[in-house]
Amino acid sequence: MAGFGFVCLVETVAMSVLLRDWPAVHAAVLFLDVYTIVFVVALHASSVVRPHVLDVERGALRIRRYVHVDLCVPLERIASVRRELRMTHERADGELNVEVGAQTTVTLELTEPVTHVTFLGRRRQVRVVRFHADDADGLVRALGRARV
Structure with a gap:
């Protein structure tokens, strides 16, 4: 995200230089460029502020990504x-891939499906959940201890 934000910032400066002779177009493009930079910062902030949460007291693993994915998986439904x-991730029925940078590091197989509600409200049942975790080994160990 930092690289993408930097590229957007360079593009903003370049467009300002190129469009300096056309003030109306310059103002419109500058507004869009600043909006894009704010959007990139907001995407990064939503990833940092909304991480995955293992809540042992409630007996659930909450898998989140931005505002698009918020899946609560009860620990008793985790088979492995x-x-x-x-x-690489092929779209398949009953599978949810929450990738970051086109990769996932943890795979959950469930004993019974859980309902995933998409950002636009569509419901689907998932039995396999793949997602990215910064400390995948630590999460796998913590899930193993929590399920016992």
């Missing part, structure tokens, strides 16, 4: 958990 680095 493993660290598995995957770089």
Whole structure:
């Protein structure tokens, strides 16, 4: 995200230089460029502020990504958990891939499906959840201890 934000900032400066002779177009493009930079910062902030949460007291793993994914998986429904680095993901029924940078590091297989509600309200049942975690080994160990 930092690289993308930097590229947007360079593009803003370049467009300001190129459009300096056309004030109306310059103002419109500057507004859009600043909006894009704010949007990139907001995307990064939503990733940092809304991480995955393992709540042992409630017995659930909450998998989140931006505002698009917020899935609560009860610990008793987890059949197996493993660290598995995957770089490609095919769309399949019953599977949810929450990738970051086109990769996932943890795979959950569930005993019974959980309902995932998409950002626009569509419901689907998922039995396999793949997601990225910064400390995948630590999460797998913590899930193993929490399920016992």
